[in-house]
Amino acid sequence: MSHIISDDIYLLKEEHEYKLKSDPSAEFTSCTTFIKQFFSPFNADAVAQKLVSSVPKYAEMTIEELKDEWTAAADHGTQVHEELEEYILSGAEPKEDKGIAGKNWLIENIDLEKFTLYPEVIIFCKELKLAGTIDLIAQHKKSGSLLLFDWKTNKRINKRAFRGERGIHPASEQLDDCNFNHYSAQLSLYRYLLENNYNCKIHRQIILHLDETKSNVIDCDYLESTIHKMLEVL
Known part of the structure; x- marks a missing residue:
């Protein structure tokens, strides 16, 4: 991992x-911004307007109140990420329920005699002008192969798009426009950069979807051909 982790x-x-x-x-x-361009942009005002006007559970909320709720959820996700990073680096105990769930999953599923954990790893390619942060890399001590993890704290991981919407670019038009595919594409881009710029061997790409009591493991396929097509826009 010394050839990946850089102070530069x-x-x-x-x-x-x-x-x-x-x-x-x-x-x-x-990498997050790069992937977003292949799907319809999220219009917070329009979505909030639709929800408060047509969905009973949001009927008593204003548009701004709903947007504030989304902002609070995003801030909470950042806090959970930071807690898990500190736990891995220093052993500091997480305080948030989802942070505790992530910690417990690591304890129960990652054998530290076989794997070394590296949180918040920045990778980049100067030629492609792309950079991104991987939430967690677990490296097998004997083989050197890597597991790539993406912590997620949102309410649900959707594998189907609303109303069957697809990507908006020829490189993504075969993909449902849903958050599972967004996350899969991002992990696939990380894998591409690691394999082609750092000569790494990737074993799995995993979304760890955290709720208050447990971590749900969601494996992601390597969307290699999709990533190749996406990179053609550069």
Whole structure:
């Protein structure tokens, strides 16, 4: 992992921009932003308007109240990510229920005699001008192969698109426009960068969907041909 983890690249969190110490003028698109362009943009105002006007459970909420709820959920997800990173690095106990669920899953399923854990690993490709942060990499000590993990704290992982909507680009038009495929494409892009820029062997890509009591394991296929098509836009 020493050839992957680098002090040269860092993330400006507020701006969500990746920078190189050795080349401050270098610019990168985050992997998250890159994948988003292949699907319909999320219009928070329009979605909130539709929900409060047509879904009974949101009928007593204003548009702004619903958007504030989404913001709070995103902030909570960030907190859980940070708690799990600190737990892995220092053993600090998570306080949030979903952080505790993630910790318990690691204890029960990852044998630290066989694997080494690396949280929040930044990878990049200067040629493609892409960079991203992998929530967790588990490296098998004997084989060197990697497991890629993506923590998710949202309410549900949808494998079907609303009203059958698909990606909006020829590279993604075969994919349902649902969060499972968004996450799968992002993990696949990480895999592509690791295999082609870092000469790594990837064993699995996994979404760990956390709720208050447990972690649900969702395996993701490697969307290799899709990623190749997506990268043609660069």
